[in-house]
Amino acid sequence: MERKKRIILGLALALGWTLAQAQVKVGVTVSATGPAASLGIPEKNTVEMLPKEMAGQKIEYIVLDDASDTTTAVNNTRKFITEDKVDLVMGSSITPNALAMIDVVAEAKVPMISFAAGDRVISPVDEKRRWVFKTPQSDKMMTEAIVEHMAANGVKTVGFIGFSDAYGESWYQSFSEAIAAKGLQMVVNERYNRTDTSVTGQVLKIIGAKPDAVLIAGSGTPAALPQKTLKERGYSGKIYQTHGVVNPDFLRVCGRDCEGTFLPSSPVVVAPQLPDGHPAKAAGVEYFQLYESKYGKGSVTQFGSYVWDAGKLLAAALPEALAKAKPGTPEFRAALRDAIEHLKEVPAANGVYSMSPTDHLGLDHRARVMLRIEGGQWKYIP
């Protein structure tokens, strides 16, 4: 009798254990506080909207904040892997954090989908980066969109003002390469700080060089300062911003001075305005409406959509991985990585993802649109 009880108890425990193991665990680290909070907060909001069940499997999301700090991001990743035994790591919001996480996930052989824009996160795909994928468009794609638009609109000379940090520097690199390819000429190159209270000096120098167009490589509300100063000092050429400014706060701070500004962006920001045949329209509108219904009108940014698309990739890859192994095992994690790499033509909010062993981003020109600021709104220009 005693023995029978024990067997039943053992079976029950084993059953409970397999049930607990049968769900797919996803560890998400985002920069919800610190300097990158304006990226991390919509990302965190979007995690709450991700489906709790995919391909008949329960999905458990474990969300941690890394405070925009590299060491914390790495610690979070280690915690996901050793304590929570996750099947997939998502994050972090910014490139330095994502770069530091690569070693950790590669060592533990856990696939990772990053929300950081930097190309170095996924390229070149080597022994370590085999495990890493990302959803945001690369800066290069966005730069090309800007330069194409400049060339098509008769711009011959350009000026550049960017953050005096890695962000501004990387934009300067890709922008100067792209304009050289199109035969445009850079006549002035300036830098400023995110927290600067004045950019009068830089702007006077730009106006003195008389470029046909100016590109401001900043992100969020700090990108409004050069634009306001340019207008204040009477600059009349075209002004371009980067996709880093696409949030409602930028429009609020910049106000009238931003009318007529051109910028590249992910299609999700203007999803309802896209023509019906656009490949990113359906997924984009779905995300757009869901997010607005939860967080208010005009609250959609592309940052949250990177998380949404990571969810789309997981949902698309899950059936193939589940056919090969059980969640919670090393085999499953390897199968999930292979399955993500095999994805072809997955429509999502940011465009269409087609992964390959050499391309772990998988987006093409369908993943970017040009916008114009009109009446304090983002307007899609076909």
Added chain:
Amino acid sequence: MDFSIALILTQDGIVNGAVYVLLALALVLVFTVTRIIFIPQGEFVAFAALTLAMLENGRFPGTVWLVLAGGLAVCAMEARALVARHDWHYRVQVLGWNLAYPLVLWALAATIDWREAGQWGRIAFTLALIVPLGPMMFRVFFQPIASAPVLVLLIVAVAVHVALVGLGLWMFGAEGYRTLPLWDENFLVGPLRIPGQAVWVLGASLALIVLLAQFFSRTIYGKALRATAVNRNGARLMGISPNLAGRLTLMLAAAIGAVSGILVSPITTIYYDTGFLIGLKGFVAAIIGGLAAYPAAAAGALLVGLLESFSSFWASAYKEVIVFTLIIPVLFWRSLRTHHVEEEEE
């Protein structure tokens, strides 16, 4: 670079410098009276600007919670004295300023639609919110360790700064704000276009300096603060409470910071963490004055403003480097010129 560009840069440098002057004066004042190197000074600037922006946008300013929490903390620290001392005047004073006053502010913030209150109404309410944070901060963090070495006070000041920046992010969010200008008019003087707000910044800074000078030379409280700055023990023997002096000093510092924030926020975008960098530039200026001399600190602040403006024209990528490198020759020069006497620790 031609003459008109130089003029525009000078104008820009002086307007920025005027704000650094105010902050440098506050830093010198706090250091001489309490020996605190007051890193959180910049937070008053950012919090005042952002509180004003919240009121303009019809949102509930998070600083109300900060004042409430600060008041409760003071009451908790005074609790024993409140029970033990049978002094009704003292009880009314402590509970009135730290419990009733924040509650009144809370009620005002919750009931009035500040979008309708006019710019001056909003500014007055912002000052009413920010200024009490100074004395509360002194009572809670610095009074218990008032006689600790300068280094300990500095470490606590850094800790308070870090905590306040975190709270700032929580209260105001990551994105920046601008407030409405007090005077939306422009004046053309030769090649210069002088915005009305710049006139306000300069005028208000000058007025505040004159007011402070009058306060220190004519009022009994001002003289008490000066006495404490000259000799803490001597002032104590003359019946000047060091705690009162500390609270009063931080109240002045908070008021100066809040006014600076209200003045600059229409000219530039203010973020929850802007205060630190502005404060740091004020600190460079205060160092030029040796953390003791007001006129030298003010001159240093103008120098910082001008240097910043001109280096942003010539070498924008190295602007901060140039401004902060200024501190090295200044320290070198000061160490050669002055005989520094180590102050006796109590």
